[in-house]
Amino acid sequence: MKVIGPEEIRIDSTLAEEVARRSGENVFLCYQCRKCASGCPSRTFMDSTPTELMRYVQLGMIDEAMKGNTAWFCVSCQTCSTRCPQDIDIAHVIDTLRIIVQEKKIKAETNNIRLFNRIWMIAMKYIGRMYEAGLVGSLNLFTGKPFKDMALGVKMIRKGKIKMIPPIRNPFPTMKMFSRAKGLKK
Secondary structure, three states: OEEEOOEEEOOOOHHHHHHHHHHOOOHHHOOOOOHHHHHOOOHHHOOOOHHHHHHHHHHOOHHHHHHOOHHHHOOOOOHHHHHOOOOOOHHHHHHHHHHHHHHOOOOOOOOOHHHHHHHHHHHHHHHOOOOHHHHHHHHHHHOOOOOOOHHHHHHHHHOOOOOOOOOOOOOHHHHHHHHHHHHHOO
């Protein structure tokens, strides 16, 4: 325990150790250079930067790391991982945090990102590719705002930007891939 002024600062490495065990990434190598945050395309939508998220994990600040929206707004573009001078796969650390949050059933501020991800994955599994109209329509329906994007959707359909009928070609290889991945979960 390290004392600075009247406050006590306590570091709990349990979260960092769990992330390291699951992801193979040592978050203690992060020295807060902020290169990951400076290139993050989702940063403006996040509660905290990827740099801050790494610090929360290092210090064992579970609430800050797990309950914010940072992990859920990450688009897994790998920009942070590519920029990291310590070669930490930060995107993989964030993926690992998402898994831990779901396994521990932690209530996180996701602004419907979890629902978005679930609908996205179901569409990918059964259609074999993304169906934008179905994704937005389902999301709006499940969030209680079924007509939210109706005017924009009609414009995009008229201009041929999105299709009313999903482009189902051969979903069986994708469905098979999902089945194999589910078998690997153990």
